[in-house]
Amino acid sequence: MMRKTLDNRAWLLVLPMGLLVAFNALIPLMTVVNYSVQDVFDATHRVFVGADWFREMLRSDRLQAALVRQFVFSGLVLLIEIPLGVAIALVMPRKGGWATSLTLVLVALPLLIPWNVIGTIWVIFLRPDIGLLGHFIDHTLGIHFDYPTVPIQAWVSVLLMEVWHWTPLVALLAYAGLRAIPDAYYQAARIDGASAWAVFRYIQLPKMRGVLTIAILLRFVFSFLIYTEPFVLTGGGPGDSTTFLSIYLVKIAVGEFDVGRAGAFSIIYFLIVLAFSYVFYQVLQRVGTGEKA
Amino acid sequence: MAKIEFKGVAHSYLRLPKRPEDYALQRMDMTFRDGGAYALLGPSGSGKTTLLNITSGLLFPSEGQVLLDSVDATRLPTAQRNIAQVFQFPVIYDTMTVFDNFAFPLRNRKVREPEVRRRVMQVADMLGLAEVLNKRASGLAADAKQKISLGRGLVRSDVAAILFDEPLTVIDPHSKWSLRRKLKQIHKELKLTLIYVTHDQAEALTFADEVVVLHEGRIVQVGSPTDLFERPIHTFIGHFIGSPGMNIIPCKIDGPAARLEGCAIALDPNYATRAARAKGTMQLGIRPEFVRYRPSATEGYVPAEITQVEDLGNYKILTARLGGHLVKAKVNEEIQVAGSAGWIGFPPEWTRLYADGYVLN
Numbered sequence: 001m002m003r004k005t006l007d008n009r010a011w012l013l014v015l016p017m018g019l020l021v022a023f024n025a026l027i028p029l030m031t032v033v034n035y036s037v038q039d040v041f042d043a044t045h046r047v048f049v050g051a052d053w054f055r056e057m058l059r060s061d062r063l064q065a066a067l068v069r070q071f072v073f074s075g076l077v078l079l080i081e082i083p084l085g086v087a088i089a090l091v092m093p094r095k096g097g098w099a100t101s102l103t104l105v106l107v108a109l110p111l112l113i114p115w116n117v118i119g120t121i122w123v124i125f126l127r128p129d130i131g132l133l134g135h136f137i138d139h140t141l142g143i144h145f146d147y148p149t150v151p152i153q154a155w156v157s158v159l160l161m162e163v164w165h166w167t168p169l170v171a172l173l174a175y176a177g178l179r180a181i182p183d184a185y186y187q188a189a190r191i192d193g194a195s196a197w198a199v200f201r202y203i204q205l206p207k208m209r210g211v212l213t214i215a216i217l218l219r220f221v222f223s224f225l226i227y228t229e230p231f232v233l234t235g236g237g238p239g240d241s242t243t244f245l246s247i248y249l250v251k252i253a254v255g256e257f258d259v260g261r262a263g264a265f266s267i268i269y270f271l272i273v274l275a276f277s278y279v280f281y282q283v284l285q286r287v288g289t290g291e292k293a
Numbered sequence: 294m295a296k297i298e299f300k301g302v303a304h305s306y307l308r309l310p311k312r313p314e315d316y317a318l319q320r321m322d323m324t325f326r327d328g329g330a331y332a333l334l335g336p337s338g339s340g341k342t343t344l345l346n347i348t349s350g351l352l353f354p355s356e357g358q359v360l361l362d363s364v365d366a367t368r369l370p371t372a373q374r375n376i377a378q379v380f381q382f383p384v385i386y387d388t389m390t391v392f393d394n395f396a397f398p399l400r401n402r403k404v405r406e407p408e409v410r411r412r413v414m415q416v417a418d419m420l421g422l423a424e425v426l427n428k429r430a431s432g433l434a435a436d437a438k439q440k441i442s443l444g445r446g447l448v449r450s451d452v453a454a455i456l457f458d459e460p461l462t463v464i465d466p467h468s469k470w471s472l473r474r475k476l477k478q479i480h481k482e483l484k485l486t487l488i489y490v491t492h493d494q495a496e497a498l499t500f501a502d503e504v505v506v507l508h509e510g511r512i513v514q515v516g517s518p519t520d521l522f523e524r525p526i527h528t529f530i531g532h533f534i535g536s537p538g539m540n541i542i543p544c545k546i547d548g549p550a551a552r553l554e555g556c557a558i559a560l561d562p563n564y565a566t567r568a569a570r571a572k573g574t575m576q577l578g579i580r581p582e583f584v585r586y587r588p589s590a591t592e593g594y595v596p597a598e599i600t601q602v603e604d605l606g607n608y609k610i611l612t613a614r615l616g617g618h619l620v621k622a623k624v625n626e627e628i629q630v631a632g633s634a635g636w637i638g639f640p641p642e643w644t645r646l647y648a649d650g651y652v653l654n
Contacts, residue, residue: 187351188384192398192445193372202386202397 029270036263053264063265065240066248070224073159073244077223078216080163085170085215086208090200092175104175107168115165119232122161126233148234151241158230158242162223170215177211178204217280224273245269295361295375295453295486297325297348302357304343310355317343319510320356325488327362327453330480332497333490335507336533341490344507345456348488349378372401377446378456382463383438387431391422394430395444402449412448419479420444436468440475447479454486461496473500494534506530522580525645526652531578537610540584541647542618544577551577551646554616556595561641564653573649577639584622585638586611588629594636602630613637 036054039047057063088107093100110118125131128138128145138145147153181203189199227246230236236243236251243251249269253262304318313319318340325331333341346352347359350371359367366374377398386394395413404412417423420440425433430441439460446455457476461469477500480487491497497504498518506513506521506529513527514520525531531539542553549565550557558577560568568575587594597613597620604626611622611630615637622637646653 182382184380184382184384187346187371187378188380188442188445190351190371191349191376191378193401194397195401198397198401202388206387 032263032266034263035259036267039260049260053260054268057261057264057268062240062248063268066243066245069241069243070245073226074220074223076159077162077166078219080159081167081170081219082212082216084163085167086174086212088167088171089174089178090204092171094179104172107171109168110165111168111172113165115228116232118161118165119229122157122229122233126157149238151238154234154238154242158233161229161233162226165229166219166222170219173211173215174208177208181207213283217284221273221277221280224276296327296363297454297486297488298358298360298363299323299347300358300360302347302354302359304340304347304352304354304356316355317510318347318354321512323505323512323515325454325486327486328484330477330487330500330502331489332501332504333488333507334492334494334497334504334533336492339507340510341492341507342458343510345378345458345488345490348454349376349456350374351378375449375451376454376456377449377452378458379439379442379446379460381459383435383442385430385433385438385441387429389430390427391417391430391433391441392426394441395426395448398445398449412450416444416447419447419482420475434468436464436472439464439472443476447483452485454488457487457489459491460489461491476500494536498534506533508533523643524652525578528576528578528647528650531580535580535582537581537621537623539578539580540620542577542615542620544575544646546571546575546646551575551644553577554618556615558595558639558644559593559641560644560646564641564646568646568648568653571646571648571653576647576650578645578647578652579639579643581610581621581623583640583643584620585640586613586622586624586628586630587636587638588631589636591636591638594638597635597637599630599633599635611635 037048037050039049039052041047092103092107113121126134126145126147128134134145134147137143145153147157185203185207186199189203194202225246226244227250230242230244231247231250234242236247240248246269249262249265252258252265299321301320301322302318303316303320305316307315310316333344335341343352347354350366350369350373353368357367358365361369361374361376386397389397392413395416396409399409399412413426414423417426420443422437422440422444425437430438433441443455443460446452461472464472473496476487476489479485489497489500491500498521502517503515504518504521505515508527508529514525514530516524521530521534525534525539528539528541531541544551544553544558546552546565546568547557549562550559551565551568552558585594590596595615597615599611600614600619601610601612603610603612607626609624609626609628609630611624613620613622613635620637
């Protein structure tokens with residue numbers, strides 16, 4: 001049997017990592033925990049309130065509405081971006097060469113733009129007077145277009161921007177998955193007399209399972225945390241109609257300077273994301289082992 | 294029934310081939326008999342897979358015609374040919390059961406379900422996979438997966454030829470043996486035309502009635518395993534087949550003998566007369582199996598320095614230095630080699646001459 005020696009000097013080896021995690025995660029998180037259990041009046045006056053903020057926030061209609069909005073948004077994002085990304089990957093050129101390189105760069109372009117710039121681009125793009133798309137909808141199609149005041153138009157605009165921004169990620173992942181399929185599969189399918197649909201259904205889709213799982217996970221978490229682009233485009237409006245969780249959080253914390261409520265909300269938000277990350281991590285692990293067979 | 298004929302077929306992967314080097318497959322005529330078991334043998338890049346893909350229609354040749362049972366099928370799509378192909382790595386449909394994998398080519402061809410069931414059962418029995426029909430194909434071992442790839446060809450009642458592209462590469466040695474036996478048995482029972490690509494000569498020689506040797510896009514020789522061993526028509530085949538390969542030594546013809554550096558080797562007189570008329574660079578070729586060794590001076594033998602003796606159990610391989618050249622001899626294990634001086638003999642009936650690489654007959 002292996003003998004384990006006890007030596008407290010080993011803690012020194014763990015220390016750098018401990019410090020890193022402390023400054024990176026634990027200390028900021030503790031500040032938030034600190035705020036969430038107190039009512040802070042000013043720099044010197046504060047009262048311990050226990051779980052009151054949590055109870056209040058969980059019952060808050062605005063938070064519940066933002067949560068529902070968030071899930072609907074993330075759901076729609078997945079429903080649109082995953083099939084669209086796969087479709088784009090399928091029509092991208094399969095062989096190497098300059099056409100492939102060019103396509104890859106063009107497809108990846110939206111991913112390379114800073115997020116607040118994306119918001120700004122779309123603000124201009126959607127303006128009914130000088131924006132290409134806004135003007136087209138308003139004048140050419142004759143539909144009155146004013147997304148900052150019409151909730152449904154604001155929603156569609158944010159969704160459209162998100163799809164434009166992030167579908168390339170799905171497309172690139174799916175493309176990588178497609179490229180990894182050996183030629184023999186396509187050749188065997190031709191010999192077996194498989195239709196294009198059967199090739200997609202029984203070869204391409206199953207072989208893309210791994211990358212698509214990753215795509216779904218990434219897109220879900222990213223869209224669940226979305227802040228910058230809708231903040232620039234709509235600022236969460238009109239009213240609360242595009243106020244997603246993070247925008248709502250910033251409204252409470254910075255707008256209303258209500259650090260107690262914001263702290264409690266942060267922790268609830270954090271736990272939701274953590275729960276989803278855990279589930280996704282488990283799924284990913286299983287995908288990994290499934291591929292080995 | 295599948296007789297496969299190539300008429301003036303050539304293929305280049307370039308769009309505008311100019312020189313002969315641009316062709317992966319040089320212009321060739323070739324007939325694969327109905328029901329024959331052929332092995333395509335050759336080193337990597339010799340055009341084996343190209344030849345196979347042209348036969349199955351995965352590739353259309355740049356030039357020439359492919360005839361299936363005397364009907365022009367040069368541009369016939371793969372799915373409409375009565376040919377199946379098994380690839381180097383097993384191709385299975387991961388999400389399907391073994392049964393559905395077998396049924397796939399039939400269902401794609403709109404075969405009715407009772408017939409599908411009957412054919413699948415039959416093939417599964419033949420391949421010994423009846424027990425796992427309801428299992429997911431992705432969970433099986435490599436040899437079972439390769440059997441599934443093969444089975445997808447066998448279920449089709451129209452299939453008359455099956456092409457194999459190095460199908461045993463990923464199979465472990467024991468399963469290799471049983472899979473190869475299965476193939477032979479299927480060939481016997483179903484009388485299909487089989488074409489089997491490999492670069493493993495042992496595999497080719499045990500599997501095939503006829504071996505087609507390819508080299509640099511050309512068919513160099515078609516013959517039985519014995520032909521290839523005893524009468525290689527090109528020095529490449531001499532080298533490529535056999536272990537160790539044929540001894541190939543540059544020589545000059547001088548009367549009834551072949552003159553090597555510092556010694557003369559007696560030839561069959563008729564053969565020598567013909568050789569004297571041949572043009573080109575002459576080489577003498579003899580298989581190590583036919584080179585004789587004597588420890589002392591013997592009539593008709595030439596003196597040589599024995600530089601190495603490898604004892605390989607039931608035989609020995611001697612390396613002899615003859616002038617500036619090394620000659621290998623495969624001798625019986627009982628033969629004792631004494632010292633570095635020895636005498637080696639070249640029996641005229643097994644001594645061949647090659648002019649510019651091609652054998653003189």
